[in-house]
Amino acid sequence: MFPESTKSYSYEECKATADWLLAQGPVRPQVGIVCGSGLGGLAEMLKDQLVINYSDIPNFPQSTVHGHAGKLVFGTLKGKPCVCMQGRFHLYEGYPIQKITMPIRVFKLLGVETVLLTNAAGGLNQDYNVGDMMVIKDHINIPGFAGNNPLVGRNDERFGVRFPCVSDAYDRDLQELALEVADELGFSFMQKGVYCVLGGPSFETIAECRMLRTLGADAVGMSTAHEVIVARHCGLRVFALSLITNKSVMDYDSEKKANHEEVLETAELRAAQLEKLIANMVSRIETGNNNTQ
């Protein structure tokens, strides 16, 4: 028996949610998009929208953070059927890790093959500037070190194997595609690096930032890695992008203080460019395989 605290939504519950969503009439999506803090404008790009509030979706958690609207948007982007989470869930909202990642399994059951995740993150790498976009090539899952991994608890083989490999979590072809598209768009602010997830909601201390940088992290945030683990577990192809919304404070003489307002302001400044990047990527992603596991 697994303890109650590790209880995930069951396969049947995820399936019921997916079936309920499909019954609302959307075209089966092939691409799933998760919007980071202040980046919900991505969903506005979809044509022929069907918008469903999280509060109306059976079994779905609710968004509680400013900058996360709490809507699931279906539609097409450059002709490809997509579903977009305008608002994601975070550990610090008080949800168990198995619940914040549940929408990814619903994506899978809806027919999604590829997920594109975005987030706002602090730049630990001192060569990064505010407004840079970092293609994530790998992650460090700090809550996972303490056993807080979304796959803890009973494993349901219908989703994936007990011990999934995540050393190849971030699809190399999609990383290359992002950099190629960014180059074509003339973006001079692209980076590629390692994302580190913490539980939040407090931002990092100076000592923590220094430690994370020493560990090899380029950016730090409070999301994404858990979703990526669940996505890979169920065989989805994954791309993730951090918008560097603030520079992590590494110096005791600095007067700078991380804050959510700056995060949202930077997100607003770069939103249109991020939308272009994602739209162009979607137009060039191969779909129709649904056999990525």
Ligand SMILES: O=P(O)(O)O[C@@H]1C[C@H](O)[C@@H](CO)O1
């Ligand atoms: O959902 P993301 O990871 O973009 O949100 C980041 C982390 C916190 O939720 C928030 C801090 O400003 O932005």
Ligand SMILES: Nc1nc2[nH]cnc2c(=O)[nH]1
């Ligand atoms: N943990 C963390 N999350 C963020 N999200 C946006 N900026 C930051 C940051 O500096 N630290």
